Amino acid sequence: MSVTAALAAMTAVPAEEGSTFHPPGPSSFELPPIFGDVTKPMLLLTLSAVLVFGFFYLAARQSSLVPSRLQFAGETIYGFVRNTVARDNIGSEHYMKFVPYLFTLFSFILVNNYYGIIPFLQFPSFSRIGFIVPLALLSWLLFVGAGMWKHGPLGYLKHATMPSGVGGPILVLLVPLEFFSNIIIRPFTLTLRLFGNMFAGHLLLILFATGGAALLASGNVLYGAVGVLSFGLGIGVSFLEMLVMFLQAYVFTLLSAMYIGEALAEEH
Amino acid sequence: MEGSINLVGLGLSAIGPGVGIGLIFAAFISGVARQPEAQSRLQSIAILGFVLAEALFIITVALAFVLPL
Numbered sequence: 001m002s003v004t005a006a007l008a009a010m011t012a013v014p015a016e017e018g019s020t021f022h023p024p025g026p027s028s029f030e031l032p033p034i035f036g037d038v039t040k041p042m043l044l045l046t047l048s049a050v051l052v053f054g055f056f057y058l059a060a061r062q063s064s065l066v067p068s069r070l071q072f073a074g075e076t077i078y079g080f081v082r083n084t085v086a087r088d089n090i091g092s093e094h095y096m097k098f099v100p101y102l103f104t105l106f107s108f109i110l111v112n113n114y115y116g117i118i119p120f121l122q123f124p125s126f127s128r129i130g131f132i133v134p135l136a137l138l139s140w141l142l143f144v145g146a147g148m149w150k151h152g153p154l155g156y157l158k159h160a161t162m163p164s165g166v167g168g169p170i171l172v173l174l175v176p177l178e179f180f181s182n183i184i185i186r187p188f189t190l191t192l193r194l195f196g197n198m199f200a201g202h203l204l205l206i207l208f209a210t211g212g213a214a215l216l217a218s219g220n221v222l223y224g225a226v227g228v229l230s231f232g233l234g235i236g237v238s239f240l241e242m243l244v245m246f247l248q249a250y251v252f253t254l255l256s257a258m259y260i261g262e263a264l265a266e267e268h
Numbered sequence: 269m270e271g272s273i274n275l276v277g278l279g280l281s282a283i284g285p286g287v288g289i290g291l292i293f294a295a296f297i298s299g300v301a302r303q304p305e306a307q308s309r310l311q312s313i314a315i316l317g318f319v320l321a322e323a324l325f326i327i328t329v330a331l332a333f334v335l336p337l
Binding site: 025028084089090188192193195196197199200247250251254255258 | 274307308312315319322323327329330333
């Protein structure tokens with residue numbers, strides 16, 4: 001596999017004898033099991049469910065008119081998802097039905113993404129694609145189901161694949177395309193977007209950290225200076241990653257809400 | 269020189285989304301500068317456009333590591 005070789009060429013670490021630098025690659029994400037068949041991402045995923053439940057349980061337990069700090073934080077997140085994600089995209093008639101799902105989705109993805117920069121955990125569990133597929137399938141089932149509930153099964157297919165105001169032979173071309181892009185492709189892009197961002201971001205962090213360490217340990221003063229630069233860049237990338245982690249959680253929820261809103265929209 | 273040609277493709281595929289994302293946020297900034305009260309509406313549209321433009325690159329990131337040479 002020459003991906004690792006290419007990454008080694010990119011980091012420009014001298015390939016001298018006795019060098020112990022192993023450039024990161026897709027194999028960096030295959031962690032050994034901790035016990036039995038249970039791996040670190042599985043434990044992190046379970047922990048995230050406990051964390052999300054615990055935080056919002058504590059925040060909502062003693063709700064009062066004058067909120068405590070914890071309640072205020074919980075309500076800010078809830079209000080953000082309910083108002084700017086759900087209501088603006090689904091419409092004020094049906095949005096409350098979908099707020100529980102969207103809110104859970106957002107907080108769950110957010111916690112799992114931020115594992116990537118929390119010291120000692122330091123592994124975004126969604127850089128393993130298997131954990132995202134069920135989430136994307138749930139969103140897919142939800143928006144297809146919502147459309148079928150609103151328009152009826154055949155009515156939804158017509159709603160999703162036939163753009164209004166188009167008629168005649170162009171439909172032969174347009175209907176398969178719309179079917180493909182609106183129904184088949186969507187869960188794939190939802191999955192790949194979250195996976196790709198988490199995977200690439202974490203790979204970059206590993207690269208700067210391990211590459212910097214290898215350069216510092218090389219014993220050459222000039223290499224050491226570049227190693228310090230590499231750590232500095234790693235810190236910069238960490239801040240970028242914090243932005244990307246939030247953005248990806250937001251975008252996954254936003255797109256789910258948009259798809260639901262589109263499925264529920266009236267013909268016009 | 270050794271390495272994977274996939275990574276050259278990865279670099280090339282970053283050009284298009286880079287230009288696209290730049291154009292999207294340029295339009296977003298000038299829209300907000302003209303009409304600051306429209307920011308909240310423009311923001312979700314801009315982020316949607318950003319995400320769609322970025323999807324091309326993200327798919328390439330996945331393919332660059334998955335495809336054999």
